[in-house]
Amino acid sequence: MDQGLEAAFRYVERLLFGDETRPGLTLYDLERLVGYPFKGEGPLAYTLPRRKGLEGVQAVRLYYYPKDPRLQLIVEIVDQKGEKHLRHFRWNGLSWEEPKGSGGELKGTEKRLGLIQVGEDYFLGFPREEAIELAQEVRRGTAYGAKYLLCPRCHTRLFYAPATPTQGISCPRCGNATLLYKALAGTKEAQDPLEALKEEVASLRKALEELSAYLRRKLGP
Known part of the structure; x- marks a missing residue:
């Protein structure tokens, strides 16, 4: 595996499973990114913005299949040669996992891009x-x-x-x-939905901490 592709896979793993700096992407977060359910029943797609860690590949896309209980998420990474590399994930209620024996069912990601x-x-x-x-x-x-x-x-x-x-x-x-x-002319960048989601989670966490501190002061230990 080339370095750019390997770095992109590591980025996707940090995105899905989280690390010491941010929590992992939940099923609810993914549905918000792809626009489910108001954009339809899918499959729905979201292309990750260009950022550090993804310089060595052409594109990284998340395909969400809300009606498939076995293959809910397909990650498609397009390397510099234009070849597509796929990984499958399923939400188990707490985190993402890779289902076994699910290869070869992803031709839909190819034919939808005409x-x-x-x-x-x-x-x-x-x-x-x-x-x-x-x-x-x-x-x-x-x-x-x-x-x-x-x-x-x-x-x-x-x-x-x-x-x-x-x-x-x-x-x-x-x-x-x-x-x-x-x-198209212009230099203004659209807000990154992933960053907006991260800020929202941080704000919610801070609000919960402030509420917890307030209740401790009022009710005692």
């Missing part, structure tokens, strides 16, 4: 839920730095995921093979 049209734009390499979410951010003007291919002939925009090779792509509307590399 070309998707949302409105006037096209999206390549995104799960449908992420494509719709990105399209909404584009309309709101908050998709800062999102990369896309622009067709100079018909002005079609084709947004592509970080792990998607762009060589040989033609315009899906007019077939023009000469596309321009572009990125």
Whole structure:
């Protein structure tokens, strides 16, 4: 295993199981990240933001299968060569565990990442839920730095995921093979949902400690 891939797997393990600095991701936390249940019954996907520990891979995605009691979570890591590495996890009520004998049931993660049209734009390499979410951010003007291919002939925009090779792509509307590399202007970064979740947990923990201290003062030891 190359160093970038190994570091990414370690990052995912710290995310799921926690360490000395933060608790692990619970099933409830995962459902909030992927948008279950208001985005549907799944499978639902969430791509981890680029950060320290994930520099050596192209992308890390979490696929949540809420209706599968054996394979609830699939972690997909795309290495620098574009190859996909998968690990399966199941929530046992207290923590995540890797179910045994569950290999080879993950072809759905491959076939869901084709070309998707949302409105006037096209999206390549995104799960449908992420494509719709990105399209909404584009309309709101908050998709800062999102990369896309622009067709100079018909002005079609084709947004592509970080792990998607762009060589040989033609315009899906007019077939023009000469596309321009572009990125949406802006430098403001969207709030990282993982960091927001971490801050919320820390605030809740602090509030509980303050409440406990107050009750001890009022009620005595």
